[in-house]
Amino acid sequence: MEDYVIEMLHIRKEFPGVVANDDVTIQLKRGEVHALLGENGAGKSTLMNVLFGLYQPEEGEIRVKGKKVSITDPNIANNLGIGMVHQHFMLVEPFTVTQNIILGIEPTNKGKINLKQAEREVQELSDQYGLRVDATAKISDISVGMQQRVEILKTLYRGADVLIFDEPTAVLTPQEIAELMEIFRTLLAEGKSIILITHKLKEIMEICDRCTVIRKGKGIGTVNVAETTVTELASLMVGRDISFQTNKQPAEPKQTVLKIDNLFVKDSRKVDMIKGLNLNVRAGEIVGIAGIDGNGQSELIEAITGLRKAHSGSVIINEKPITNLSPRKVTESGVGHIPQDRHKFGLVLNYSVAENLVLQTYYKRPYSKFKVLNYKQILQKAEQLIEEYDVRTPSPHTKARALSGGNQQKAIIAREVDRSPDLLIAAQPTRGLDVGAIEFIHQKLIEERNKGKAILLVSFELDEILDVSDRIAVIYDGGIVADVKPEETSEQELGLLMAGSGHVKDGEES
Amino acid sequence: MENKWFNILVPIISVLIGLFAGALIMLFFGYNPIQGYIALFKGAFGDLYFFGETIRQTTPYIFTGLAVAFAFRAGLFNIGAEGQVIVGWLAAVWVGTTIDAPMYIHLPLALLVAAIAGALWGFIPGLLKAGLGVHEVIITIMLNYIALYSSNAIIRSILTENADKTDMVAPTASLASEWLANTTYFSRMHYGIFIAILAAVAMWFIIERTKLGFELKSVGYNKHASKYAGMSVKRNIILAMVISGLFAGLAGSMEGLGTYGNMTASSGFSNIGFDGIAVALLGANNAFGVVLAAFLFGALKVGALNMPTQAGVPNELVDIIIALIIFFVASSYLIRWIILRFKREGK
Numbered sequence A: 001m002e003d004y005v006i007e008m009l010h011i012r013k014e015f016p017g018v019v020a021n022d023d024v025t026i027q028l029k030r031g032e033v034h035a036l037l038g039e040n041g042a043g044k045s046t047l048m049n050v051l052f053g054l055y056q057p058e059e060g061e062i063r064v065k066g067k068k069v070s071i072t073d074p075n076i077a078n079n080l081g082i083g084m085v086h087q088h089f090m091l092v093e094p095f096t097v098t099q100n101i102i103l104g105i106e107p108t109n110k111g112k113i114n115l116k117q118a119e120r121e122v123q124e125l126s127d128q129y130g131l132r133v134d135a136t137a138k139i140s141d142i143s144v145g146m147q148q149r150v151e152i153l154k155t156l157y158r159g160a161d162v163l164i165f166d167e168p169t170a171v172l173t174p175q176e177i178a179e180l181m182e183i184f185r186t187l188l189a190e191g192k193s194i195i196l197i198t199h200k201l202k203e204i205m206e207i208c209d210r211c212t213v214i215r216k217g218k219g220i221g222t223v224n225v226a227e228t229t230v231t232e233l234a235s236l237m238v239g240r241d242i243s244f245q246t247n248k249q250p251a252e253p254k255q256t257v258l259k260i261d262n263l264f265v266k267d268s269r270k271v272d273m274i275k276g277l278n279l280n281v282r283a284g285e286i287v288g289i290a291g292i293d294g295n296g297q298s299e300l301i302e303a304i305t306g307l308r309k310a311h312s313g314s315v316i317i318n319e320k321p322i323t324n325l326s327p328r329k330v331t332e333s334g335v336g337h338i339p340q341d342r343h344k345f346g347l348v349l350n351y352s353v354a355e356n357l358v359l360q361t362y363y364k365r366p367y368s369k370f371k372v373l374n375y376k377q378i379l380q381k382a383e384q385l386i387e388e389y390d391v392r393t394p395s396p397h398t399k400a401r402a403l404s405g406g407n408q409q410k411a412i413i414a415r416e417v418d419r420s421p422d423l424l425i426a427a428q429p430t431r432g433l434d435v436g437a438i439e440f441i442h443q444k445l446i447e448e449r450n451k452g453k454a455i456l457l458v459s460f461e462l463d464e465i466l467d468v469s470d471r472i473a474v475i476y477d478g479g480i481v482a483d484v485k486p487e488e489t490s491e492q493e494l495g496l497l498m499a500g501s502g503h504v505k506d507g508e509e510s
Numbered sequence B: 001m002e003n004k005w006f007n008i009l010v011p012i013i014s015v016l017i018g019l020f021a022g023a024l025i026m027l028f029f030g031y032n033p034i035q036g037y038i039a040l041f042k043g044a045f046g047d048l049y050f051f052g053e054t055i056r057q058t059t060p061y062i063f064t065g066l067a068v069a070f071a072f073r074a075g076l077f078n079i080g081a082e083g084q085v086i087v088g089w090l091a092a093v094w095v096g097t098t099i100d101a102p103m104y105i106h107l108p109l110a111l112l113v114a115a116i117a118g119a120l121w122g123f124i125p126g127l128l129k130a131g132l133g134v135h136e137v138i139i140t141i142m143l144n145y146i147a148l149y150s151s152n153a154i155i156r157s158i159l160t161e162n163a164d165k166t167d168m169v170a171p172t173a174s175l176a177s178e179w180l181a182n183t184t185y186f187s188r189m190h191y192g193i194f195i196a197i198l199a200a201v202a203m204w205f206i207i208e209r210t211k212l213g214f215e216l217k218s219v220g221y222n223k224h225a226s227k228y229a230g231m232s233v234k235r236n237i238i239l240a241m242v243i244s245g246l247f248a249g250l251a252g253s254m255e256g257l258g259t260y261g262n263m264t265a266s267s268g269f270s271n272i273g274f275d276g277i278a279v280a281l282l283g284a285n286n287a288f289g290v291v292l293a294a295f296l297f298g299a300l301k302v303g304a305l306n307m308p309t310q311a312g313v314p315n316e317l318v319d320i321i322i323a324l325i326i327f328f329v330a331s332s333y334l335i336r337w338i339i340l341r342f343k344r345e346g347k
Helices: A044-051 A074-079 A097-102 A115-128 A144-157 A174-189 A201-207 A230-238 A297-305 A327-332 A342-346 A353-357 A375-388 A405-418 A435-450 A462-468 A491-498 A503-509 B002-028 B033-045 B048-073 B081-098 B103-132 B136-159 B178-183 B192-209 B211-221 B223-228 B233-259 B272-282 B287-304 B306-311 B315-330 B332-346
Strands: A004-015 A018-029 A033-037 A059-064 A067-069 A082-085 A162-166 A193-198 A210-215 A218-224 A256-266 A272-282 A286-290 A310-317 A335-338 A423-427 A454-459 A471-476 A479-484
Touching: A004 A044, A004 A193, A018 A033, A018 A044, A018 A059, A018 A193, A018 A210, A033 A044, A033 A201, A033 A230, A044 A162, A044 A193, A074 A082, A082 A144, A097 A115, A097 A144, A115 A144, A144 A162, A144 A174, A174 A193, A174 A201, A174 A491, A193 A201, A201 A230, A210 A230, A218 A230, A230 A435, A256 A297, A256 A454, A272 A297, A272 A310, A272 A454, A272 A479, A286 A435, A286 A462, A286 A491, A297 A310, A297 A327, A297 A335, A297 A423, A297 A454, A327 A335, A335 A405, A342 A405, A342 B223, A353 A375, A353 A405, A375 A405, A405 A435, A423 A435, A435 A454, A435 A462, A454 A462, A462 A491, A471 A491, A479 A491, B002 B033, B002 B272, B002 B287, B002 B315, B002 B332, B033 B048, B033 B287, B033 B306, B048 B081, B048 B178, B048 B192, B048 B211, B048 B233, B048 B272, B048 B287, B081 B103, B081 B136, B081 B233, B081 B272, B103 B136, B103 B233, B192 B211, B192 B233, B192 B287, B211 B223, B211 B233, B223 B233, B233 B272, B272 B287, B272 B315, B287 B306, B287 B315, B306 B315
Parallel strands: A018 A218, A033 A193, A033 A210, A082 A162, A162 A193, A286 A454, A286 A471, A335 A423, A423 A454
Antiparallel strands: A004 A018, A004 A059, A059 A067, A210 A218, A256 A272, A256 A310, A471 A479
């Protein structure tokens, strides 16, 4: 008999109107990394929430180390040695690493927290697993990568044998991802088992032993990673063949559409985030901005689109200066913007899909006449866009909140692309989306480029930048530090440039 | 669809629980709750006079309910409806007592000035919120007191010579209706109810059908996305407060030109504005819901007057019972949560 630490057998979980999990089986062997692969909304989170005792399954059973268990609340899961590292870290920023780790299970002596002892324990644990975390550092002072390691420590401190990682690499740089993979190996060496929730096939190929695929709530099966290919995994996940090569002709750039000259932008703390940035984007090309989060990408986009004031420099669209115009004036100058945070900026979640689809045009004819909205026209337009961009929604009246991430993004893209802007800014357009949606969005961007539009793509995913862009501008510390062609560079080189150590290369060139 | 039913169910259950809690209180103090509620019902609907009074009381509640609901839809909490009622009331009476004009000019003018006064009283917190980010709740609370004491001062030293109440408004500015009074055994019911219904229709139209309503709701739901979509968040905040104040100002004119026909210097608030918050909540911030909720509040307020005389329930207890009903209405959040909880366990 196999040595399984966790077995979830034939799990079925229903919500009113939806079957979220239907006959899903996942068996985790001791000492393996087991991938849980599926599109967004396939039911991965539901399954893990069942394992965590947040939901009760209607059918099926859970076994831990061969024994049938009933997990009715998260504490039971904790006691059974199951720990979860969430995608969005659950850390108290002003607290130290140790304070965060002991939160809820503070070692006390007559009601007084013994912080010194806890710090010692945390430091020992960190050293044991090679996590290189400073137990006394404040969360707000440490990097995202280290915050994630604190989350890992949190589960280890609580005695977890099984660690579940929910999309752990979404926020990391290539170098940090490599480190995380090292950490996985150490964890395995120490006898831990890992479930990795992901839809990044490359990571599965690199680190996982086996992979369980869920599609539309149904368990599709488990494959040995060594015996499969990326293409097979992708088609298992979406249920059809996927092309990974973004089919595109070489770019034929024409006149300059966007010209940014010596731009300076401060963030809300009044710190300079963009420092003398220069950038050109021409019609018919996709320029990818590569960089680590926090190097001025958001401020740059906000300054172009009028959401933030630039304090010097100029932004010119089609030879017309638009510096510090209002967002509406910028939009009307021919700029489309797929915002990075689709819930904060891209959508009014409580508005219907139809209302969101006219969010940029509602004030114009035919959607409004004499300041009164014409819902008939709005619905007509919405139905057309829903059809054209394959937005999967029960109806145009459905609230945007109820759509899956991929369909929300499709709705935003439909709205922005349909206006046919001369410059389309796409910030992290595929963040958190599954392969099917990513493929669709990349195709749309390339289509627009082929129509002679200028596209500015900002992404933290190097794969995306390398795949889609015709030209890559690397942003570091508020300036463009390199301008390279995707076919002449590599992930390693970009990684170094993004980390600010591009001077060597500059020296070589000159 | 499920959501719609839910939104109707919650306020109804809130009211029922409130009535039940009130019954417990009456039992506890040795009064008969059935008699108490019969007295309440009779006091509100017992005959045409009581019905007329209920409608009379409902009228300003519709306006203040609309005022609070309108601001809510734009994500603002207008606690200042009370002050806006007072300035509207004062402005209406001022115009009603000092100007000499035919009715077709005098009455609309008085209403208009009341609306403008209320709107101005809403504009101040709106401007401060939009321009400086000062929270509207703090400003509106302060403006309530400013409105109360300034109007007292104006009544005593400008509109009268040290009297505690103003003259009655001229008949040309009065909303009083002989016809309505006659059909309701001389209740104080006046034409204002028709204006209130019109106002509710206007609010529905603005919120659901116009470009302005689209922007206001959008700003209320998500300021960032609204700004991204090119809307002016500041302009919309100010407009929402101005229109909210306008409704509340009209509520004041209902009292000044209709119910009382004058204004009395007062040591405390009228509570019409504050009750408007509960009306808006109970009506789910929806124009039609506000009309129904205002009607319920009107009935409770008027009917309660009958409880001490008919069922012997003391005045103080009546106030507690009414407060309990409002409490459960306001805590509909809790009820929402309990229903959801039940649903989940039932499944």
